[in-house]
Amino acid sequence: MSEHRHVILSLIDRHHQQLLAEWLACQKRDARIADPQREKEIAGLAGRFLDQLRRGAIAQADDIQMAEWQPVREVLEDLSRDRAIQGFSPSETAIFVFSLKEPLFALLRREFAIDADRLARETWTASRLIDRLGLYTIESYARVREEVITRQQQELLELSTPVVELWDGILALPLIGTLDSARTQIVMESLLQRIVTSGAEIAIIDITGVPTVDTLVAQHLIKTISAARLMGADCILSGIRPQIAQTIVHLGLELNVVSKATMADALALALRRANKTIIDREPSAATRT
Amino acid sequence: MPTESDETMPLRTSDDVVRVRQAVRARAVSAGFSLVDQTKLVTAASEVGRNTVDYGGGGTLRIEVVSNGRRRGVRLTFTDQGPGIADLTLAMKDGYTSGSGLGLGLGGAKRLSNEFDIRSAPGQGTIVTLARWT
Numbered sequence: 162m163s164e165h166r167h168v169i170l171s172l173i174d175r176h177h178q179q180l181l182a183e184w185l186a187c188q189k190r191d192a193r194i195a196d197p198q199r200e201k202e203i204a205g206l207a208g209r210f211l212d213q214l215r216r217g218a219i220a221q222a223d224d225i226q227m228a229e230w231q232p233v234r235e236v237l238e239d240l241s242r243d244r245a246i247q248g249f250s251p252s253e254t255a256i257f258v259f260s261l262k263e264p265l266f267a268l269l270r271r272e273f274a275i276d277a278d279r280l281a282r283e284t285w286t287a288s289r290l291i292d293r294l295g296l297y298t299i300e301s302y303a304r305v306r307e308e309v310i311t312r313q314q315q316e317l318l319e320l321s322t323p324v325v326e327l328w329d330g331i332l333a334l335p336l337i338g339t340l341d342s343a344r345t346q347i348v349m350e351s352l353l354q355r356i357v358t359s360g361a362e363i364a365i366i367d368i369t370g371v372p373t374v375d376t377l378v379a380q381h382l383i384k385t386i387s388a389a390r391l392m393g394a395d396c397i398l399s400g401i402r403p404q405i406a407q408t409i410v411h412l413g414l415e416l417n418v419v420s421k422a423t424m425a426d427a428l429a430l431a432l433r434r435a436n437k438t439i440i441d442r443e444p445s446a447a448t449r450t
Numbered sequence: 451m452p453t454e455s456d457e458t459m460p461l462r463t464s465d466d467v468v469r470v471r472q473a474v475r476a477r478a479v480s481a482g483f484s485l486v487d488q489t490k491l492v493t494a495a496s497e498v499g500r501n502t503v504d505y506g507g508g509g510t511l512r513i514e515v516v517s518n519g520r521r522r523g524v525r526l527t528f529t530d531q532g533p534g535i536a537d538l539t540l541a542m543k544d545g546y547t548s549g550s551g552l553g554l555g556l557g558g559a560k561r562l563s564n565e566f567d568i569r570s571a572p573g574q575g576t577i578v579t580l581a582r583w584t
Contacts, residue, residue, distance in 0.1 A: 339468050373471055373489070375496040376552045404489035411490065412497075412558035413544050 169269070169287050174215040176268055181211055183264035191260045192253060203257070210236045225293050234297060241301035245309070254302045258295040262288065314343075322348045324355040331431045332361045332394075333424070337370030345381040352385060356394045363431045364389055367424050369400030379414045386418050395419075395434075399427035454515040454522070455480075461499055461528070462508040470499045470511055474526065481515050481522045482584055491524060491582045494562040497555040498528050498578045504549060506530025506576055516581075523564070523583035528576075535570040542568070 173180060185204055194200050213232040225234065237258070244254040265287050273280035322344065327333045334352050338344075352364060366382065368374065374382075386396040398420040401409075409416065421427040432439065459473060460466055474495040478488040495511070502509045509530030516523050535541045542560065547553035556578075560566040563580040570576035 339471075341464055341468065372475075373492050373496055375493045375500075376554045376558060377496075377500060380552050404486040407486055408489050408493045408562065411561040412493065413554050413561070414552070414558075 169265075169283060169290070170214060172268060172272060173211065173265070177211050177215055180264050180268060181207060183267070184211075184261050187260040187263050188257065192256050206236065206240055206257070225290075225297060233294070237294065237298045238301045241298055242305050245302050245305035251299050251302055255295050255298050258291060258298050262291050265291070322351055324351050326355075326359060326361070327365070327428055328432065328435070328437070330359070330361045330435055331363045331365070331428070332356065332359065333365040333367060333428075335367045335370065335424075338372075340371055340378045340381055345378075345385070349381070349385045349388065353388055353392060356389060356392050362394055363397065363434060364394050365397045365399055365424065365427045365431060367400040367427070368398065368405070369402070369424070371400075371405075374405050374409060376412060376414065379409070379412070379416060382418075383416065397421060397427045397430060399424045452517055454517060456512070456514045458510050458512045460508075461502045461511050461530075464500070464503060467496060467499045467503060471496050473513060474524070477513050477515055477524050478582075481524050483524070483582070484584075487582060487584065490562040491526075494559040494580055494582070495526055497559040497562075498526070498580065501555055501578075502528045502530045502532075502576075506532030508532075509575070518583075521583045523581050525565075525579065525581040528578040531575040534572045534574045534576055535568075536572045538568060538570060 184207055185200075188194065188203055188207070189200065192203075194203065210233065213236055216232075224230075240257055241254055266284055269280060269283050269287060273283060322334070322336070325333050325335070332352070332355055334348065336348065340348075352366075355361070356364065366385070368382075371378065382398070386398075389396050396418055398416065398418050399422070401420055401422060419430070421430060429439075455477070457473075459470065461470060471492050475488055475492050478491050483491065499511060502511070506528075507530060509528060509532070512527040512529070514525045514527075516525055540546055541548075542556050543553075544557045545553045556568070559578075559580060562582075564583050565579070565581040567579045568576065569578075
């Protein structure tokens with residue numbers, strides 16, 4: 162069987178110039194390319210693709226995951242990366258590979274015109290090969306898109322976890338939304354980092370904006386609080402709403418931390434601990450200044 | 451017992467757990483749950499759902515809004531084809547975990563629900579059914 166498959170690749174080798182010309186014509190027609198710049202770019206990629214197909218010592222056409230297909234896969238990965246970043250659709254990307262079918266089948270037809278059985282066999286092999294390469298292109302495209310999404314998520318994570326300094330030596334960390342593990346990691350790091358840089362001794366963690374506190378969230382909170390304590394900062398947990406408090410009790414969670422219902426209460430406690438007081442100004446003093 | 455709505459959603463990744471929480475909350479609101487009941491049910495769903503993902507290797511959640519004539523409720527059925535649980539009594543015990551969690555998830559979920567049932571055997575997967583009523 163491997164001999165048959167090899168036949169296709171050696172055919173491509175022998176007729177590569179003609180194949181490339183026909184392939185580019187097909188792409189131009191199928192993908193409706195009008196921009197000369199893009200046409201040049203595609204011609205470059207197509208040339209590279211065929212060159213790799215010809216040059217590689219490829220004996221097997223049924224498994225493109227094999228090491229000998231590596232250079233060919235790289236061309237497709239480059240294509241997918243460019244297309245995904247430039248905002249092309251998956252079909253616009255995959256058409257690059259699929260449009261090779263027409264000229265390749267024509268080539269096989271010319272080669273095996275007298276042997277119908279052989280022609281059918283080779284066409285099937287070629288068709289499967291191109292399908293695989295096309296699917297690989299789509300997969301790499303999806304992978305790049307996922308990378309972009311992951312990066313954006315990461316950026317969002319950092320945006321949404323600010324550590325603010327409420328007073329000299331008093332930090333606040335208002336948590337909002339889902340405390341999944343990736344986000345909690347960043348929260349923890351940024352809080353600990355700020356404790357180091359500011360030398361704060363009190364950190365208020367506010368969970369008013371956290372919709373669900375389950376055991377995983379609690380575990381993350383406990384770890385953050387313990388780590389902060391090791392660095393010399395005491396934590397105060399604030400913003401525990403009644404329904405969350407009841408749920409925590411039912412879960413059987415022991416949060417060994419001072420907690421307050423609101424951020425204002427927590428700040429008042431923090432100021433007391435820092436030996437600061439907030440007093441009302443004398444009315445007469447207010448009018449005088 | 452008439453069923454008012456019935457849907458099934460996948461539970462494969464921790465992102466699915468987030469979606470499950472949102473879906474369960476939406477159903478609990480539509481069933482007329484109070485804020486406390488909503489939160490309890492959502493938290494129970496979060497605990498069991500995460501177990502399905504982390505220990506059961508992923509599975510599905512069926513969410514039903516049911517009514518017994520006087521009260522409405524939400525019933526959740528978590529199904530996975532994972533390794534199963536050999537000792538259910540031990541698994542339900544507070545503080546016991548085979549992983550790295552706090553070991554309060556299953557017991558906590560039971561305390562947060564009105565009805566709780568767990569069926570499992572080694573190699574047979576796990577089915578957890580829990581319900582909460584208004």
